[in-house]
Each structure stands twice: as C-alpha cells, then as structure tokens.
Amino acid sequence: MVAVLLALPALIGALPASDAAAPAGELRARALASVDVPFSGYAQSAGGLSLPVGNQLTSAADLLSDRTTMRAWYRSADDWRVDVVSATGETGVHRDAAGTWTWQYEQDAAARTEELPLALPSAPDLLPRALGRRLLSEAADDELSRIGAARVAGRDALGLRVVPTDEAASVSRVDVWVDAARGVPLRVQVYGGQTDGGGPALDTSFLGLDLGTPAASVTAFTPPPGADVRFDQQQEDLLDTARRAVAVPLPATLAGLDRRVLPGAPGAVGVYGRGVTLLAVAPLPGRAAAGLRVTLNRAPESVIDGRGVRIAAGPLGLMLVDGGRGGSWLLAGTVSLDALAAAAAGLPPTRGDR
Amino acid sequence: MTGNAAVIATRGLVKRFGAVRAVDGIDLDVREGDVYGFLGANGSGKTTTVRMLLGLVLPTAGTVQLLGGPMPKAARRVLPRVGALIEGPAAYGHLSGRANLALLDAAGPGGSRRTRRARVGTVLEQVGLAGVGRRPVKAYSLGMRQRLGLAGALLRRPELLILDEPTNGLDPQGIHEIRDLLLELHRSGTTVFLSSHLLAEVEQLCSRVGVLDRGRLVLQDELARLTAPTGATVVETPDPQRVRAALDGRVLSLDGTRAVVRGADPAEVNAALVAAGVPVTGLALQRPSLEEVVLAAAGTSADRVDAGEGRARR
Amino acid sequence: MIAVELRKLFRRPRTWVTIGLLNALPVLVAVLMALTDLAPRPGEGPAFLSAVLTNGTLYPLAALAIVLPLFLPIAVSLIAGDAVAGEAQAGTLRYLLARPAGRTRLLVAKLVSVFAFVLVTVVVVAAVGYVVGRLFFEVQPVGGTALSGTSLTSADIVERTVLAIGYVAVSMLGVAAFALFFSTLTDSPLAAMLGALAVLIASSLLFTLDAASSIAPYLPTRYWLAFVDFFRDPILWRDIVRGLGLQAVYVVVLLGAAWANFTTKDVTS
Numbered sequence: 001m002v003a004v005l006l007a008l009p010a011l012i013g014a015l016p017a018s019d020a021a022a023p024a025g026e027l028r029a030r031a032l033a034s035v036d037v038p039f040s041g042y043a044q045s046a047g048g049l050s051l052p053v054g055n056q057l058t059s060a061a062d063l064l065s066d067r068t069t070m071r072a073w074y075r076s077a078d079d080w081r082v083d084v085v086s087a088t089g090e091t092g093v094h095r096d097a098a099g100t101w102t103w104q105y106e107q108d109a110a111a112r113t114e115e116l117p118l119a120l121p122s123a124p125d126l127l128p129r130a131l132g133r134r135l136l137s138e139a140a141d142d143e144l145s146r147i148g149a150a151r152v153a154g155r156d157a158l159g160l161r162v163v164p165t166d167e168a169a170s171v172s173r174v175d176v177w178v179d180a181a182r183g184v185p186l187r188v189q190v191y192g193g194q195t196d197g198g199g200p201a202l203d204t205s206f207l208g209l210d211l212g213t214p215a216a217s218v219t220a221f222t223p224p225p226g227a228d229v230r231f232d233q234q235q236e237d238l239l240d241t242a243r244r245a246v247a248v249p250l251p252a253t254l255a256g257l258d259r260r261v262l263p264g265a266p267g268a269v270g271v272y273g274r275g276v277t278l279l280a281v282a283p284l285p286g287r288a289a290a291g292l293r294v295t296l297n298r299a300p301e302s303v304i305d306g307r308g309v310r311i312a313a314g315p316l317g318l319m320l321v322d323g324g325r326g327g328s329w330l331l332a333g334t335v336s337l338d339a340l341a342a343a344a345a346g347l348p349p350t351r352g353d354r
Numbered sequence: 355m356t357g358n359a360a361v362i363a364t365r366g367l368v369k370r371f372g373a374v375r376a377v378d379g380i381d382l383d384v385r386e387g388d389v390y391g392f393l394g395a396n397g398s399g400k401t402t403t404v405r406m407l408l409g410l411v412l413p414t415a416g417t418v419q420l421l422g423g424p425m426p427k428a429a430r431r432v433l434p435r436v437g438a439l440i441e442g443p444a445a446y447g448h449l450s451g452r453a454n455l456a457l458l459d460a461a462g463p464g465g466s467r468r469t470r471r472a473r474v475g476t477v478l479e480q481v482g483l484a485g486v487g488r489r490p491v492k493a494y495s496l497g498m499r500q501r502l503g504l505a506g507a508l509l510r511r512p513e514l515l516i517l518d519e520p521t522n523g524l525d526p527q528g529i530h531e532i533r534d535l536l537l538e539l540h541r542s543g544t545t546v547f548l549s550s551h552l553l554a555e556v557e558q559l560c561s562r563v564g565v566l567d568r569g570r571l572v573l574q575d576e577l578a579r580l581t582a583p584t585g586a587t588v589v590e591t592p593d594p595q596r597v598r599a600a601l602d603g604r605v606l607s608l609d610g611t612r613a614v615v616r617g618a619d620p621a622e623v624n625a626a627l628v629a630a631g632v633p634v635t636g637l638a639l640q641r642p643s644l645e646e647v648v649l650a651a652a653g654t655s656a657d658r659v660d661a662g663e664g665r666a667r668r
Numbered sequence: 669m670i671a672v673e674l675r676k677l678f679r680r681p682r683t684w685v686t687i688g689l690l691n692a693l694p695v696l697v698a699v700l701m702a703l704t705d706l707a708p709r710p711g712e713g714p715a716f717l718s719a720v721l722t723n724g725t726l727y728p729l730a731a732l733a734i735v736l737p738l739f740l741p742i743a744v745s746l747i748a749g750d751a752v753a754g755e756a757q758a759g760t761l762r763y764l765l766a767r768p769a770g771r772t773r774l775l776v777a778k779l780v781s782v783f784a785f786v787l788v789t790v791v792v793v794a795a796v797g798y799v800v801g802r803l804f805f806e807v808q809p810v811g812g813t814a815l816s817g818t819s820l821t822s823a824d825i826v827e828r829t830v831l832a833i834g835y836v837a838v839s840m841l842g843v844a845a846f847a848l849f850f851s852t853l854t855d856s857p858l859a860a861m862l863g864a865l866a867v868l869i870a871s872s873l874l875f876t877l878d879a880a881s882s883i884a885p886y887l888p889t890r891y892w893l894a895f896v897d898f899f900r901d902p903i904l905w906r907d908i909v910r911g912l913g914l915q916a917v918y919v920v921v922l923l924g925a926a927w928a929n930f931t932t933k934d935v936t937s
Contacts, residue, residue: 088714088716089715090816092817103816105815108719110817207906224817224819226722226813408762411936434767438763440762440763440766443759444758444759445758446676448680457672461767462669462769
C-alpha cells in the first residue's frame with residue numbers, strides 16, 4: 001500500500017498528455033495572444049546560475065541561482081501581483097496602472113516604484129507566462145520547432161522549441177510548453193553554457209494554475225499601518241548612475257548584434273540583440289567598478305585579458321571592460337564569452353563621472 | 355480429586371525462540387481445587403509456560419485451555435476470572451499502592467467501578483498493606499512490592515491464581531503469612547497454580563506437582579502418591595549390626611545408626627526387634643522426600659552448561 | 669481504558685515537567701528580546717520572531733516556530749516512545765495484558781492519550797506564548813499585518829492562529845506515530861524515542877539535499893513550516909493540504925504497522 005501511495009504522483013505525472021497538431025508558428029501566436037488571459041497560479045523556478053557579483057545586484061543574482069517559489073494573480077497587463085514566498089516571509093510585487101508596490105514582510109516595508117523604462121530582472125519576470133512570452137516574442141520562424149506535449153500543472157501543454165541562430169548566442173535552446181487550450185506558457189526551460197549534469201540553466205514552471213479572473217482586492221495594495229513606506233532605491237540608483245554618466249555615443253552594432261531602441265532609457269545604456277540573445281552595455285562609475293572587479297578577479301573561472309575580466313555562468317555572460325579615465329563598461333547578457341570580447345573591442349572609451 | 359473440572363489443560367504446548375525450544379510439548383493438567391506446584395530449575399521454561407497460559411506469549415504449537423476457554427482467543431472472557439503474579443511484581447513508582455490497584459482494576463473488564471474502593475481496601479488488608487497510606491510505590495521495600503503484586507492478583511476474587519515465585523523477597527514471617535493466605539483462599543474454593551523452584555514451599559502447600567526439566571514435563575502427579583511409603587521401615591538403633599542378625603534377609607541398607615528394613619508395618623518390625631533384644635531408639639515408615647523424587651526425574655540443573663554440551667544448547 | 673491512560677499520563681509528574689521545559693525556551697527568548705529590543709535579522713531566525721517586537725499578539729506563533737524544529741518533536745517522541753515500551757520496561761505491560769486490557773484496546777488508548785498530549789502541549793505553548801507576548805511586547809489593538817502586507821483584524825489573527833495551532837498539532841501526530849510504532853518494536857522507551865528522532869533528523873537533512881529532491885515530497889518534515897501559510901493573504905492552502913495528507917498517510921501506515929506488530933508479538937518483558 002505504501003508503495004502504491006508513493007508511486008501515485010509519479011503515475012499521474014506520467015499520464016500521457018494529449019498532443020495536438022498545432023504548427024509552431026500558430027502556437028507561438030497563441031502564446032503571444034494570451035496576454036489577456038487572467039489567471040491565478042503557483043509557480044516555481046530553479047536556476048543554476050551563480051554570478052559572483054558581490055553586494056550589488058544581489059536580489060537579481062539570487063533569482064537566477066536559487067529555487068524561487070511564486071504565487072501569481074493576473075487580471076490584466078497593469079493589474080497583477082506576484083509574491084515570492086519564503087519559509088519565514090514574503091516579498092510581493094503589486095502592479096497597478098502607474099507603477100508597482102513592492103512589499104517586504106520581514107522588513108515591514110513597502111516600496112513604491114514608478115514605471116521604469118529599464119529595470120533589473122525581478123521575480124515577476126521569471127513567471128513562466130512572462131518569460132515564455134518574452135523569449136518567444138522575437139524568435140524567427142526558422143528558429144521555432146514543435147517538440148510534442150507534456151502535462152504541466154495538471155494541464156495539457158504543447159511544446160515549442162527555440163534554437164537561436166545568432167552566432168553570438170550562448171543559449172543553446174529554449175523549450176516552452178504552452179497551454180493547449182488558452183495559450184498561456186506553463187513551463188520554460190533555458191539551456192546553454194556549462195551546467196551541472198546537462199540540465200537546464202533555468203527551469204520555471206507552474207505547479208498549479210487556475211484560469212479565472214482573480215478578485216481585484218487580491219491584486220490591490222495599501223501599505224499596512226506602521227509599515228515603512230519609501231521609494232525603491234536600488235533601481236533608482238542604477239538609473240541615476242546611468243544618467244550621471246555622460247552619454248558616449250554607442251555603436252549601432254556590437255559583436256554582430258543590432259542596437260535596440262528603448263524609449264526613455266538613458267542614452268548611456270545600450271541594449272543589443274534580439275530574442276533570446278541580448279547584450280546590455282552600461283557605463284559603471286569607478287567606485288562601483290572597483291568593487292565588482294575585485295570580486296570577478298577572485299572568481300576561479302573568470303577570464304582576464306588586456307581588455308578586462310569576463311565570466312560565464314550557464315548561458316549568462318558578464319564582462320567588466322576598462323574604459324579609461326577611471327570609468328568602466330559593464331557588459332551583461334546571454335552571449336558567449338567570445339562575443340563579449342568582440343563587443344568589448346567595439347566600445348569607445350568612457351568619459352567617467354561627470 | 356481427578357474427577358473435578360479441568361482448570362488448566364495444555365496439549366502438546368511448544369514454544370520455540372529461534373533454534374531454542376524453551377517449552378517442548380507440555381501437557382499440563384490442573385483441576386479445580388488443586389494447589390498445583392509447578393517445579394523446575396531456573397531456565398527450565400516455567401515462566402514461558404506461565405506466559406503462554408496467560409496469552410502473553412503465543413505458542414509455536416499446541417493449545418491452552420484456561421477455565422474451559424481456548425487461550426489467547428478467549429482471553430477477554432476467562433482472564434478476568436484469573437489472578438496472576440508473573441515474574442515479580444510491577445507497579446507505577448510515582449503512584450501509591452492504592453492508586454496502582456485502582457488503575458489496574460479500571461484497565462480491564464470484570465471490575466465494577468462502585469465496589470472498586472472497597473475491593474482495593476479488602477485486598478490490601480488481606481496481604482497486610484492496609485496501613486501503608488499514600489506512600490508512593492517507589493518507596494516500598496521488595497517484600498511490600500511482592501505483597502502489592504499479590505493484592506493485584508486477588509483484586510477480582512479469582513477462581514484461579516497463577517503465581518510465579520510469590521514469596522520472592524519476603525522474610526520468613528512474610529512467607530508464613532502468604533502461605534496461610536493461600537491455604538485460606540484454597541479452602542474458600544480458589545484453585546492455585548504455583549510456579550516455583552523452592553521445593554520446600556511446594557511440598558508444604560501443594561496437593562499436585564508437575565516437574566519441568568529443559569522444557570519437558572518429566573513428572574505430574576499427586577504429591578501424596580509421589581511421597582507414598584515405599585514399603586520399608588527405617589529403624590534407628592545404636593547397634594545396627596544386630597538388626598541384620600535379628601531380621602536376616604530383610605535389611606535393605608545399613609548406614610551409621612540407621613537401618614532400612616523391608617516391611618510396611620513398623621509395629622511388626624518393632625515386635626521382631628524387641629523380641630531379639632535389639633535396642634530401638636526410633637522407628638518410622640520410609641517415605642521419599644520431594645527432593646529425591648525431583649532429582650530422580652530431572653537430572654542436572656538446567657543452568658549448568660557442561661563442556662561439549664554448551665554449543666548444542668545455545 | 670482511554671480514561672485510565674489519560675489519567676496515567678496527566679497524573680505523571682514527568683508529563684508536566686516536559687511541557688514546562690518546552691515552554692522555557694520561548695519565554696527565555698521573549699525575555700532576552702524584550703530586554704535588548706533586538707529582533708533577528710530578516711530571513712533569519714524562526715518565523716514571526718522579527719515581527720513580535722511591534723506586535724506581541726504574534727508571539728504564540730513565534731513560540732511554536734521556536735519549539736517546532738527540535739523541542740516539540742523531542743517532547744512528543746519522549747511521551748509516545750514511552751507509551752508501550754515504558755510499560756514493558758516497568759513490567760506493568762504484562763499485568764495490563766493479563767488483566768486483560770486487550771492489545772488493540774490498549775494500543776488505541778495509548779494512541780488517544782498520546783494525541784491528547786500533543787494537543788495539550790501545542791495549546792499550552794501557544795497559551796504561554798500569548799501571555800508572554802502580552803507581557804513583554806507592544807500589542808496593537810487593531811490586529812496585525814499578514815505576510816502579504818494586508819491588514820488583519822484581531823478576529824482574523826485569532827482564527828488563523830487557531831488554525832495554525834491545529835496544523836502544528838497534526839504535524840506532530842506524524843512524529844507520535846513514528847515513536848508509537850517504534851515503541852511497540854522495542855522494550856526500551858529511550859530506543860523508541862531516539863528512533864523517532866533519528867527519522868526526523870534524517871528527514872530534515874534529506875530535505876536540504878538537492879540529490880534527494882525526488883523523495884522530498886514524502887519526507888515527514890517536508891510541510892511542517894506550512895503553518896506560516898495561514899498568515900498569507902489569501903491563505904496558501906497548497907502545502908497545508910499536502911502536509912495534512914502526508915501526515916494522515918504516515919499516521920495510518922505507522923499505526924497499522926504498530927497494531928500488526930503489537931497484537932502478534934510475544935510479551936516477554
């Protein structure tokens with residue numbers, strides 16, 4: 001009896017999922033159109049990427065190296081909530097029309113962030129629906145293929161594979177399972193780079209999903225009495241840093257990747273590439289760069305040459321380029337180490353702090 | 355006596371622990387009104403047999419009938435009519451003797467709640483603990499614990515008492531008291547099954563005897579029959595050689611001042627000796643002692659392990 | 669029979685000493701925190717402990733979180749491990765069975781008394797936590813804040829605290845079932861208790877290992893901390909339901925095994 005009970009979940013998981021003969025392009029279109037499908041869900045993401053970034057950017061780095069458990073309620077594109085659930089607390093992001101509230105239980109603090117043109121990755125970006133749609137959105141038709149079906153969160157899901165064709169790409173493939181009925185991406189696996197045992201570098205999946213509109217009271221947020229209310233500093237600081245740096249004209253292409261146009265983003269920051277192959281370039285003031293350089297130099301797997309120091313964790317690459325006059329360039333993205341070196345060669349010198 | 359109803363009857367009772375046959379094919383026969391002495395050396399299987407009678411140990415083979423019911427199946431029906439003292443008393447040390455008895459009484463069927471207090475008082479008086487008060491059992495002496503265990507066995511006025519070494523830890527006066535108590539209970543109709551290694555105790559109390567040796571019942575009979583006169587007379591005399599001369603051919607043995615003479619009538623032997631002018635200081639019918647009977651039946655002590663035999667027994 | 673076992677358990681000084689010692693740690697923690705006004709850093713220390721400085725009504729939960737990982741399982745396995753093995757060691761088991769108490773009845777009575785102990789212990793810890801919380805910390809009359817940042821009324825907090833207490837009690841039933849099962853296997857109460865604790869320590873260790881992730885959902889300690897989920901808004905039922913189901917399976921299987929073993933074993937103690 002014990003054996004039967006133990007085997008039960010595995011048996012249910014192994015139930016064959018019914019496949020449908022949907023072509024890849026149509027499936028992608030369905031996934032992209034699912035932006036209006038409301039849901040409530042429970043998701044888990046597991047990342048095997050540990051970047052030695054020191055004290056800065058820790059929250060973003062933790063997301064990619066740890067197991068993150070999330071609860072999500074989605075009413076529309078600007079009315080949703082994602083909670084990162086931990087054993088002793090919770091960090092909730094509540095989106096409304098003007099921006100987001102970030103609630104941190106253990107600090108008893110609520111932080112307000114106005115909508116930013118450019119932000120560091122946060123937990124809501126790891127939700128399979130958000131990540132799946134983002135990674136599928138710019139995939140070319142010849143990069144897409146079908147890979148059968150699976151059961152995810154108790155639902156039939158159709159598989160879709162993206163194999164990037166860019167030479168600079170470090171991501172070898174991305175598998176997205178899309179809900180057969182409503183097109184919501186249910187599971188995303190990103191492969192590439194050196195990972196333990198050849199598993200995915202990032203695996204995020206719904207474990208439970210309910211396709212119904214959650215109540216507005218669930219996604220709304222009012223700071224509780226007595227809580228510490230403030231503006232989010234980490235994001236603002238980064239943007240400030242970027243704005244303070246004197247904009248240096250960035251080249252239109254780097255390492256064979258085209259520059260993207262981001263309205264409202266500071267001119268000093270450049271984003272290159274397309275789909276799953278992206279490279280961000282930003283100037284870093286001397287103070288911040290020095291700390292990061294020490295950390296990176298100490299990491300055993302980092303590559304140090306005349307241009308700077310670079311390191312890869314799975315498909316993620318990071319490079320600190322000496323830009324002269326006390327300033328540095330920070331390059332980060334899903335590109336190979338060779339592409340990072342090539343991009344560094346194409347960068348102009350920074351002008352340092354104003 | 356053998357016409358009475360069977361109180362304990364086992365058929366081919368076997369208990370094996372691993373390769374060791376602790377009890378090996380026992381047919382016990384205890385009848386109503388008996389005071390049955392269950393004799394055996396330490397390790398001969400007495401305790402295991404007692405536990406099987408009470409359903410604590412399940413037999414490997416064979417059957418147990420207790421008060422007419424099969425054990426352990428009929429335990430709930432027959433055990434309330436049985437009082438037992440198994441391998442020493444046991445009680446909750448932090449509670450008083452009175453509280454222990456009340457808990458034991460409440461733990462099973464066949465003890466009315468209304469009469470509990472009175473019954474506990476009665477049995478404490480019977481075993482001589484009436485004045486012990488609220489003292490916790492952990493402050494009791496060994497003899498007091500033994501008395502408390504006996505009180506527990508008597509609590510429901512049992513038809514059958516199964517007692518395993520009941521006088522352990524008691525001083526001579528205590529042993530005497532308990533013996534009188536058991537005899538009194540027996541007179542009022544209680545059958546007593548007494549397991550012991552003390553021959554004297556059994557000889558003084560019992561009407562029937564079973565002897566256990568290495569798991570086998572080597573003897574089971576009326577005590578009176580086992581120690582019946584042998585048909586010879588023991589003569590005490592300062593001059594045994596003259597006995598031989600007077601009763602030629604009838605002398606079985608000579609030993610110091612004792613002579614054993616064939617003849618079941620001491621008066622006739624006396625007359626013959628007196629006629630021959632032999633001085634006689636004592637004269638009695640010869641009876642075997644229980645010790646002699648048991649030693650003849652059981653052989654060596656069971657916890658003696660001789661070289662060469664050791665491996666086979668372990 | 670059940671009444672007899674309950675009487676035995678709760679008239680025993682050791683039972684109350686155990687419960688008393690169990691409460692010593694949360695009280696000590698509260699005194700130290702009240703004196704130093706230092707809360708654990710966010711993400712460290714037991715759940716809710718960082719919140720009690722501003723809201724003492726959460727102290728019952730903090731107290732449970734403090735004793736849950738070690739003290740509470742030790743107390744429960746001490747009592748449950750003693751249930752049958754303790755009687756065997758004291759020699760009273762043979763008298764109970766010859767009384768006759770009936771093996772199944774005795775086991776059921778032991779089970780009920782152990783469960784009663786679990787419930788009483790958890791409630792006492794929460795009650796002491798409540799008193800301590802009111803004495804040493806500020807109390808917000810309006811209620812408090814859920815983990816999700818929504819406000820809870822006092823009634824909400826009471827209701828969810830009661831649910832959490834119930835959940836912790838159910839989690840401890842699994843421990844009790846392990847200890848009771850081992851208690852029927854051995855005549856040594858210490859061995860039964862250590863056996864149950866060994867299972868729990870092994871379970872906690874395996875839970876932290878990625879290599880054991882395939883068996884993680886079946887580990888008895890896997891969902892213990894889910895009582896925290898009652899304080900999310902809306903309540904996160906997923907782990908709570910799984911935790912209840914898992915404990916139910918453990919309790920049923922282990923008690924079945926304990927029954928099968930106890931009713932057929934030779935009582936030689």
